[in-house]
Amino acid sequence: MQNIISGYGLGLRTEHYADFLADSERLRQRVDWLEVISENYMVPGGKPLYMLDQIRRDFPMVMHGVSLSIGGTAPIDVEYLRHLKVLIERIEPAWISDHLCWTGTDGLNLHDLLPMPYTERALRHLVERISQVQEFLGRKILLENVSSYVTYRADEMSEWEFIAALLQRSGCDLLLDVNNIYVSSVNHGFNPQHFIDAIPATHVRQIHLAGHENHGSYIIDTHDHPVCDAVWDLYAYTVRRLGAVPTMIERDDNIPPLNELLDELDTVRRTAMQNLPLQVGHA
Amino acid sequence: MKPVATLQDVFQGAVLAGDRAPGLFVREGLNEIGGFDLYINAYRARLAAALKDNYPVLHLALGDDLFDQLASAYIEQRPSRYRSIRWFGDGLREFIDQNPELLPHPALADLASMDWALRAAFDAANADVCRTEDLAAILPQDWPLMRFTLHPSVNLLELNWRIGPIWHALNQDADAVTEQPDALDHTLLVWRQELECKWRSLEIAEALALRAVVRGESFAEICEVLAALDSDLTESDPSMLAASLLSQWLSDGLLVKLTAFI
Numbered sequence A: 001m002q003n004i005i006s007g008y009g010l011g012l013r014t015e016h017y018a019d020f021l022a023d024s025e026r027l028r029q030r031v032d033w034l035e036v037i038s039e040n041y042m043v044p045g046g047k048p049l050y051m052l053d054q055i056r057r058d059f060p061m062v063m064h065g066v067s068l069s070i071g072g073t074a075p076i077d078v079e080y081l082r083h084l085k086v087l088i089e090r091i092e093p094a095w096i097s098d099h100l101c102w103t104g105t106d107g108l109n110l111h112d113l114l115p116m117p118y119t120e121r122a123l124r125h126l127v128e129r130i131s132q133v134q135e136f137l138g139r140k141i142l143l144e145n146v147s148s149y150v151t152y153r154a155d156e157m158s159e160w161e162f163i164a165a166l167l168q169r170s171g172c173d174l175l176l177d178v179n180n181i182y183v184s185s186v187n188h189g190f191n192p193q194h195f196i197d198a199i200p201a202t203h204v205r206q207i208h209l210a211g212h213e214n215h216g217s218y219i220i221d222t223h224d225h226p227v228c229d230a231v232w233d234l235y236a237y238t239v240r241r242l243g244a245v246p247t248m249i250e251r252d253d254n255i256p257p258l259n260e261l262l263d264e265l266d267t268v269r270r271t272a273m274q275n276l277p278l279q280v281g282h283a
Numbered sequence B: 001m002k003p004v005a006t007l008q009d010v011f012q013g014a015v016l017a018g019d020r021a022p023g024l025f026v027r028e029g030l031n032e033i034g035g036f037d038l039y040i041n042a043y044r045a046r047l048a049a050a051l052k053d054n055y056p057v058l059h060l061a062l063g064d065d066l067f068d069q070l071a072s073a074y075i076e077q078r079p080s081r082y083r084s085i086r087w088f089g090d091g092l093r094e095f096i097d098q099n100p101e102l103l104p105h106p107a108l109a110d111l112a113s114m115d116w117a118l119r120a121a122f123d124a125a126n127a128d129v130c131r132t133e134d135l136a137a138i139l140p141q142d143w144p145l146m147r148f149t150l151h152p153s154v155n156l157l158e159l160n161w162r163i164g165p166i167w168h169a170l171n172q173d174a175d176a177v178t179e180q181p182d183a184l185d186h187t188l189l190v191w192r193q194e195l196e197c198k199w200r201s202l203e204i205a206e207a208l209a210l211r212a213v214v215r216g217e218s219f220a221e222i223c224e225v226l227a228a229l230d231s232d233l234t235e236s237d238p239s240m241l242a243a244s245l246l247s248q249w250l251s252d253g254l255l256v257k258l259t260a261f262i
Helices: A014-022 A024-028 A047-056 A078-091 A120-137 A159-170 A178-188 A192-198 A229-242 A258-275 B004-017 B036-054 B056-077 B092-098 B107-122 B132-136 B140-145 B164-172 B204-214 B219-227 B238-252
Strands: A008-011 A033-037 A061-064 A096-099 A141-144 A173-177 A204-210 A247-250 B155-161 B183-193 B196-202
Touching: A008 A258, A014 A024, A014 A047, A014 A258, A033 A247, A047 A078, A061 A078, A078 A120, A120 A141, A120 A159, A120 B004, A141 A204, A159 A173, A159 A192, A173 A178, A178 A192, A178 A204, A178 A229, A192 A229, A204 A229, A229 A258, A247 A258, B004 B036, B036 B056, B036 B107, B056 B092, B056 B107, B056 B164, B092 B107, B107 B155, B107 B164, B107 B183, B107 B196, B132 B238, B140 B219, B155 B204, B183 B204, B196 B204, B204 B219, B204 B238, B219 B238
Parallel strands: A008 A033, A008 A247, A033 A061, A061 A096, A096 A141, A141 A173, A173 A204, A204 A247
Antiparallel strands: B155 B183, B183 B196
């Protein structure tokens, strides 16, 4: 299977392995590509890799990691990168991504996507590490904006100024998570459209959509609900602003039957088509 | 301007200690909920969920409350050092042995070993397995010096309790009421055949023979191990018994394809 990513995708989850194996021809009409969580397949063997190999034959794929800790301050974990490279060589993804965050320090891993301080010093730190990782892997990486629940006193700029500067200085690309922008905009009280407006369009290679848990005064990024109306509106705005960018739905908990996600993916497709600027073709 | 490393040390220390006001954040201490406390809670919840994934039957046996107590104690004492959360919980059996009061019955420690071994078998390395026709190609004079290699998923657990019945009962019905297990020192074989994880309790002869394979001993040496067994424990002569064990191992997919003789 060639690996050209365009259109609309889903995150591959174990709950849907059987569907993708049994019905790949029909599913190819409704899912253009799949994203896999890298760490789930950075294992010695057995069922995960077997399933991955089978499904990869029928679908273009991208890889999405959760533990690179690009913003961490311990030296880059070369052993992790080596394992990542083995998986890259196995499935030849169109691109790989991880998160603009740190996950732990002092040899520990909190297994969370922890926010960076938006400072000049953090920018310099990230630019240096992104360069190391891209050099080791021999390819450009995408980083995803994360949801956050705290604002550092140390911050010197907004998250969108920080990200725009990072993309320009490091040369890496962005996996724009529209849900995360919305979650953070409610938690921190900013206008999410200002975030979208500040992002350099040429660096946005992929978009994530997801559901969350709304607690009124704050929102938790849980990926356990369908995409909500406010995020659909923000996605429509994003498409008007950025044009056609490959977009997918992430669902990590309370995972429904695949058909429900396919219907939701049709809504992504419809929303994008209705909002694409006329001069831009299909994603 | 604080160095990034200092800020991260303080952040992580506060998550581990459950300190809601580490002095890093705007509006710190003003949020009733929905700020830094979300990181503190999510950390514990995520690691506890990983332990439940890795120890599914122990979780069923203990129930939510007791499992959560065990998980909290473990998370407190042994924070994760792994890149992937898949490996979190590797020290749980050792931790239980050091803190036996965390379990209502000592047999549940064996259940923890079994869960972890099955989880390890699930994604252990692949290897081509040895088939009957591969053995048929061995010349009679080569047999005594033949050495075999076990599939990478094979694990031999030394257990003290007969936990098979609890495992079966809880897998069939998560709410099953189970009998207290009997004390029984034995070896449990855990492995993966094709994509399916399997286990069975071993008789002494088979356990000793498999241990000999692990030590890299030859077929002749395996026969010697069997010959040294108390005759009460074995019914057939050693070479017949070794042949029948080999046949069982072949049909179970326990042996790796032979790459070269001797």
